[in-house]
Amino acid sequence: MRKHIVAGNWKMNNDLPQTEALITELKAQQLTSDAKVMIAPTFTNLWPAFEALRQTNIEVIAQNMHFADHGAYTGEVSARMLKSIGISTVILGHSERRAYFNESDDLLAKKVDAALENKMDVIFCFGEELEDRKSGNHEHIVENQIKNALFHLEASQFKNIVLAYEPVWAIGTGETASPEQAQEMHAFIRQTLFDAYGEDVANATSILYGGSVKPNNAKEIFSKPDVDGGLIGGAALNAEDFFAIINAF
Numbered sequence: 001m002r003k004h005i006v007a008g009n010w011k012m013n014n015d016l017p018q019t020e021a022l023i024t025e026l027k028a029q030q031l032t033s034d035a036k037v038m039i040a041p042t043f044t045n046l047w048p049a050f051e052a053l054r055q056t057n058i059e060v061i062a063q064n065m066h067f068a069d070h071g072a073y074t075g076e077v078s079a080r081m082l083k084s085i086g087i088s089t090v091i092l093g094h095s096e097r098r099a100y101f102n103e104s105d106d107l108l109a110k111k112v113d114a115a116l117e118n119k120m121d122v123i124f125c126f127g128e129e130l131e132d133r134k135s136g137n138h139e140h141i142v143e144n145q146i147k148n149a150l151f152h153l154e155a156s157q158f159k160n161i162v163l164a165y166e167p168v169w170a171i172g173t174g175e176t177a178s179p180e181q182a183q184e185m186h187a188f189i190r191q192t193l194f195d196a197y198g199e200d201v202a203n204a205t206s207i208l209y210g211g212s213v214k215p216n217n218a219k220e221i222f223s224k225p226d227v228d229g230g231l232i233g234g235a236a237l238n239a240e241d242f243f244a245i246i247n248a249f
């Protein structure tokens, strides 16, 4: 069976005291679902978060990384650095990285390779813009984003890849894709995996949905057969809301 995963992407929110306070609240919540729980604080708070969540069932993951191991890349952080503090999962390709930091499919392919070489797992994000959906081009856009950054991989490498479909028009807008829209796209993504890599990869790869997932819509979205979890932004900044979403499984 595919892993259920709910990951909280904190984005550029929470300084150190706020991180500590939210982690204390998260530790007080009850996990009643089978979902694997992850949180992605900012780089400066990864180590304190990792320390505070040792021996809990909450994994601390990174929001981004550079493709190089080390070198003259001012302001960047490598997979090796993340690994050295115990972080072994990274989010790559978030639409905010693509839009505000010009991250291209080619760059993301390099980052994916660097993560896998360093034995990290990747949550790979992609999703169409509103115009793409209005023009009926959304499947084509998503297919290309996945192919360009991932389809140079061997089938066996997909055991370290989680996909996260995040339609840009649903991120932070309060407008979520309907459960039917999410299911339709997730089924299309799984078919794309099937066509390229066959049944085993298609059936084993978790596909998360992200974009305005809240406690009041999580259950319906997660009930869809090809939705294996969620990537949660705003609602992950509140411990009760985040766990209400996780426990919707």
Ligand code: 13P
Pocket (backbone or CB within 6 Å): 009, 094, 166, 170, 171, 172, 173, 174, 210, 211, 212, 213, 231, 232, 233, 234, 235
């Ligand atoms: P929101 O849940 O705030 O829409 O953000 C989704 C997201 O971008 C998670 O990576």
